[in-house]
Amino acid sequence: MKKTIDRRAALATIFGSLAAACVAGCAGTATKGEKDSAELEKPAPAAPPVPEAKVPKINPKLCKACGRCAAACTKDGSAVKCENKFKICGYCVYCYGYFKESPESNPNAIVCPTGALVRRQLEKFRFEYSINITKCIACGACVRNCVAHGNKSLRLVVKKELCLGCAECEAIKACPYSAISRQKA
Numbered sequence: 001m002k003k004t005i006d007r008r009a010a011l012a013t014i015f016g017s018l019a020a021a022c023v024a025g026c027a028g029t030a031t032k033g034e035k036d037s038a039e040l041e042k043p044a045p046a047a048p049p050v051p052e053a054k055v056p057k058i059n060p061k062l063c064k065a066c067g068r069c070a071a072a073c074t075k076d077g078s079a080v081k082c083e084n085k086f087k088i089c090g091y092c093v094y095c096y097g098y099f100k101e102s103p104e105s106n107p108n109a110i111v112c113p114t115g116a117l118v119r120r121q122l123e124k125f126r127f128e129y130s131i132n133i134t135k136c137i138a139c140g141a142c143v144r145n146c147v148a149h150g151n152k153s154l155r156l157v158v159k160k161e162l163c164l165g166c167a168e169c170e171a172i173k174a175c176p177y178s179a180i181s182r183q184k185a
Contacts, residue, residue, distance in 0.1 A: 006129065007067045017151045026061070054182035056169050062179035065140030069156070072174030075177040079162035080138040080171060082116065088153035091126045097146035097154040100127055117154075133159065 058069070058080075063107060070080040099115050100109040111117070116135035120128045136155055146154035158171065158180070172180045 016064035055160045056158045056180050057183045058156050060178050061178045064177055065143035067140040068174045070138030072170040074170050075164050079158050081136045081159050082131045083157045084129055085153045090151050093125050095129050096149035097142035111145050117142050
C-alpha cells in the first residue's frame with residue numbers, strides 16, 4: 001500500500017527545517033564574530049625584523065646637482081635634499097651657495113628659490129648655513145654654486161628617514177651621471 005504525502009505538510013516541514021538551520025547558523029556567526037573582535041583587541045605578534053635595506057646614496061664626486069633625481073623621486077616632496085657638511089664648511093661671510101652676488105652689493109640676491117638655505121650669524125664674520133628640509137626642493141642651485149666657487153660643503157643626499165625604499169628607485173634611473181647607487185644604510 002502506498003503512503004500519500006500531503007504537499008503542504010511536506011513544504012512546511014522543509015521550510016521549517018531550513019528556517020531553523022538559518023537561525024542556528026546566524027547565531028553561531030554572531031558568537032564567532034564576538035570572538036573575532038575580542039581577538040582583534042589583543043596586540044599582534046611582533047613582525048620579524050626586516051633585513052637591513054640598501055638605500056640610495058649620492059656620490060658627491062659624480063653628482064652635478066642637476067636636480068633630476070629630486071624631480072623623479074616618487075615620494076611626495078622627494079627624499080632628495082640638500083645637506084651642508086659642517087666639517088668642510090668655512091662659515092664664510094659670503095657663501096657662494098647662499099648669495100648670487102656679493103652681500104654688500106645686493107643682500108637680497110639669494111640662490112635658493114624657496115629660502116631653504118638658512119643663514120645664521122655666529123660671530124661678527126662667521127655664519128652658519130643650514131637647510132630647512134621641508135622647504136628644500138633639491139633643485140641643486142646652491143650645490144652647483146658651492147661646488148663651482150666655494151669649498152664643496154653643500155651637496156645633495158637621499159635622506160634615509162624620508163626614503164620610501166622603492167624597489168625600483170626612480171631617482172637612480174633619472175640620474176644621467178650614475179651618481180646614485182644603493183648602499184647599506
